Amino acid sequence: MASGTLTATEYITHHLTNLKWCSEAAKVDGHCHGFWTLHLDTLLVSGILGLVVFGFLAKIASRATAGVPSGWQNFFELVLTFVDQQVKDTYHGKSKLITPMAITIFIWVFVMNAMDLVPVDFLPVTASAVGVHYLKVVPTTDPNLTFAMSLTVFGIMIYMNFAVKGASGFAHEVFTAPFGAKLAPVNLLFRIVEDIAKPISLSLRLFGNMYAGEMVFILIALLGIWQLPLALPWALFHILIITLQAFVFMMLTIVYMSMASESH
Amino acid sequence: MSINATLIGQAIWFAVFIWITMKYVWPPLQKAMADRQQQIADGLAAAERGKHDLELAEKRSVEAMREAREKASEMVAAGDKRGSEIVEEAKAAARVEADKIVAAAKAEIEQEVERARAALRERVAELAVSGAERILKREVDAKAHAEMLASLKQEL
Numbered sequence: 001m002a003s004g005t006l007t008a009t010e011y012i013t014h015h016l017t018n019l020k021w022c023s024e025a026a027k028v029d030g031h032c033h034g035f036w037t038l039h040l041d042t043l044l045v046s047g048i049l050g051l052v053v054f055g056f057l058a059k060i061a062s063r064a065t066a067g068v069p070s071g072w073q074n075f076f077e078l079v080l081t082f083v084d085q086q087v088k089d090t091y092h093g094k095s096k097l098i099t100p101m102a103i104t105i106f107i108w109v110f111v112m113n114a115m116d117l118v119p120v121d122f123l124p125v126t127a128s129a130v131g132v133h134y135l136k137v138v139p140t141t142d143p144n145l146t147f148a149m150s151l152t153v154f155g156i157m158i159y160m161n162f163a164v165k166g167a168s169g170f171a172h173e174v175f176t177a178p179f180g181a182k183l184a185p186v187n188l189l190f191r192i193v194e195d196i197a198k199p200i201s202l203s204l205r206l207f208g209n210m211y212a213g214e215m216v217f218i219l220i221a222l223l224g225i226w227q228l229p230l231a232l233p234w235a236l237f238h239i240l241i242i243t244l245q246a247f248v249f250m251m252l253t254i255v256y257m258s259m260a261s262e263s264h
Numbered sequence: 265m266s267i268n269a270t271l272i273g274q275a276i277w278f279a280v281f282i283w284i285t286m287k288y289v290w291p292p293l294q295k296a297m298a299d300r301q302q303q304i305a306d307g308l309a310a311a312e313r314g315k316h317d318l319e320l321a322e323k324r325s326v327e328a329m330r331e332a333r334e335k336a337s338e339m340v341a342a343g344d345k346r347g348s349e350i351v352e353e354a355k356a357a358a359r360v361e362a363d364k365i366v367a368a369a370k371a372e373i374e375q376e377v378e379r380a381r382a383a384l385r386e387r388v389a390e391l392a393v394s395g396a397e398r399i400l401k402r403e404v405d406a407k408a409h410a411e412m413l414a415s416l417k418q419e420l
Binding site for chain 1: 273274284291292293299300302
């Protein structure tokens, strides 16, 4: 609900503004601009969620028994086996990094996306009650996060290319695929476009979906009493989207890794 | 929505969580699952072995039962044979005993007859005398005729 004096535009803008932090010297007109700004809400929410869920997972794993698995161990074994199966089906290399990375992506993106399901005003109003005036709750609606993940994946992908094929093998592939050695410049151009498109599409897909989803939640929240019949169906529908987006990010990462470790 | 230093922070978070998963989450869970798989495989193998053993034991027990039955019928046959032997022996012994008893009885009867014959001899003399007395209607001197009566006794 729009509170008091805020107009609809101000309400929406307020919800989509990050809690920023920068040094006093970097401030222009009392606001943070430029590269050396931190989105504290994104960093903290994603960090706390990650620490809680992966801490919990590590605790479960440390107590894991080969006997009859109980409760959470059973559940996480199911999830992790599912992810591992996806990796096994797609990626045929030897790297021990891929499965943990896929697990991290799937679970972390899922819990961050799931913050979408917390009623839009709940955390920002709570935060403003303790003096924090901006709070963007869903970390995946911050392109900084999605790009950080996709660029990390991109970096690992480049590393895998070198590690598996060697510098000469990688260069050979870049210059000769898909049109052969005679069209080397065209091949290089294609390869650059192809590889740069990967992290961009990966991050913008997640960001776009979650941003749009959050926007719809905010718009529904503006409808007064009519939000009641609308918020629930959208939230239910959104459960599908948050899971799907986590899965897509994970799956594409696995596909990129498998492409990086297999010769054309 | 501007790209800024948050990017670096998020990349660090991402790396930290990958590291946690890689070191503390996936390997122990994977190990637990692999161990369980091994246990289940062992269990199934043991069950298979048990089934095989059971089959063998069943075969052995059938064999043992057959042997026992054969032995039992052998023993029954031997027992029967022995039994009829004993009966035969007993019959033979009884026959010998019966012969003996019969012989003894016969001997006794002979003696008894002999004794009766002697007694009869005694009585015949008296009867003859008393008969003679009645015939003669007079007292016969027993002493006077004793010699004649004794010779008569000898003739009987």
